[in-house]
Amino acid sequence: MRTLALALVLLVLPLASVHAQSASEQALARDQFREGVRAAQEQRWPDAVDAFQRSLELAPRVMTMMNLAGALAQVGRLVESSEAYRMFISEAQSGAAARVRGEAEAQLHTLEGRIPHVRLQIQNRLDSDTVTLDEYQLSAAAMGSALPVDPGDHTLTISRDGHEPRSVTFTAQEGVESEIVLEAWPDLEATEHTDDNPLEQPLPPPVENHTIFDEPAFWIVGSVILAGLIAGGIAIGVTTQSAPPPFFGNLSPHQVPVE
Numbered sequence: 001m002r003t004l005a006l007a008l009v010l011l012v013l014p015l016a017s018v019h020a021q022s023a024s025e026q027a028l029a030r031d032q033f034r035e036g037v038r039a040a041q042e043q044r045w046p047d048a049v050d051a052f053q054r055s056l057e058l059a060p061r062v063m064t065m066m067n068l069a070g071a072l073a074q075v076g077r078l079v080e081s082s083e084a085y086r087m088f089i090s091e092a093q094s095g096a097a098a099r100v101r102g103e104a105e106a107q108l109h110t111l112e113g114r115i116p117h118v119r120l121q122i123q124n125r126l127d128s129d130t131v132t133l134d135e136y137q138l139s140a141a142a143m144g145s146a147l148p149v150d151p152g153d154h155t156l157t158i159s160r161d162g163h164e165p166r167s168v169t170f171t172a173q174e175g176v177e178s179e180i181v182l183e184a185w186p187d188l189e190a191t192e193h194t195d196d197n198p199l200e201q202p203l204p205p206p207v208e209n210h211t212i213f214d215e216p217a218f219w220i221v222g223s224v225i226l227a228g229l230i231a232g233g234i235a236i237g238v239t240t241q242s243a244p245p246p247f248f249g250n251l252s253p254h255q256v257p258v259e
Contacts, residue, residue, distance in 0.1 A: 029059035036067060045074040062088060062097045066104060073111060079148050082111045116172035117146040119179045122158055124186050130159040146177060158184045 036051035052068035055061075069084035085108040092101040120143055122131060131138045133149070133156055151174045157167040168182045 025058050029055045029061075029064075032058065033061075033064055033067070036064075036071065040067070040071060040074075043074075045071055049075055049077075062091045065091070066097070066100065069104070070107070073107070076150055076152060078111055078115045078150050082108055082115065082148075085111065114151070114174045115148045116151055116174060117148055117177040118154075118170070118172060119144055119146055119177070120156060121179060121181045122156075123181065123183045125158065125184055126160065128160070129184065132157045132159070156180055156182055158182060160185065 032051045032055035036048045036055060039045070039048035039051055048071040049068065052064055052071055056064045056068060065084055065088045069081050069088060072078075072081035072084060085104050088097070088104050089101060089108070092098050092104065120131075120133070120138070122129075122143060125131070125143070127140070131143070133147075134154055138147075149172050151172050153169060153171050155167050155169045157165050159165040163185060166182060166184055168180060170178070170180050172178070
């Protein structure tokens with residue numbers, strides 16, 4: 001599986017870093033360049049792309065990059081085309097390249113208005129998940145940002161160990177920014193973290209509302225005390241009836257007025 005950056009490795013390498021080449025490689029690079037020009041004139045754009053790419057790998061030349069950028073745009077690979085134009089503009093400092101630099105800048109400006117952008121939103125994504133857009137693996141930094149893509153159909157896929165990959169297919173329209181949402185196993189978090197979920201914990205047994213009147217000991221002791229009070233009351237009543245009261249009237253001895 002390739003990453004998105006690897007698809008543009010050739011485009012981001014400085015054109016001046018030419019390795020030592022044999023005469024045979026230089027001749028082959030020239031032949032491939034001519035084949036690319038011929039294919040472009042006949043509007044065989046996929047063949048032109050292949051030929052210019054082979055020529056550029058054999059001998060990185062700034063004008064080859066310019067031709068490759070135009071061929072990539074013709075086959076709908078707008079993102080790679082824009083990167084190729086940027087590389088050409090940065091290297092076109094003199095000679096024939098400098099004379100067509102303005103044309104390249106105009107082509108790049110037109111391309112930027114045509115490139116679609118998508119904001120990828122993946123719900124319940126884990127750091128260990130693998131996210132791919134078509135055959136390219138995406139980094140976490142690409143999530144939620146306006147990612148440039150080529151016009152046409154694309155497939156966003158998320159993969160996780162022990163699960164079947166989940167995918168969503170969408171169509172990117174030229175010059176349109178859209179949002180793509182993919183839900184990744186929404187029930188997995190609940191099953192993995194049951195112990196941490198308060199809703200999954202068993203409820204405690206109901207607490208009965210006991211009072212002192214519900215205790216048997218209360219009634220036993222109360223009965224004994226009540227029986228004692230009744231017996232004491234009877235004894236006092238008998239004693240009172242057998243002995244005459246010490247005083248008569250409504251006043252106690254210390255309340256008798258002194259004359």
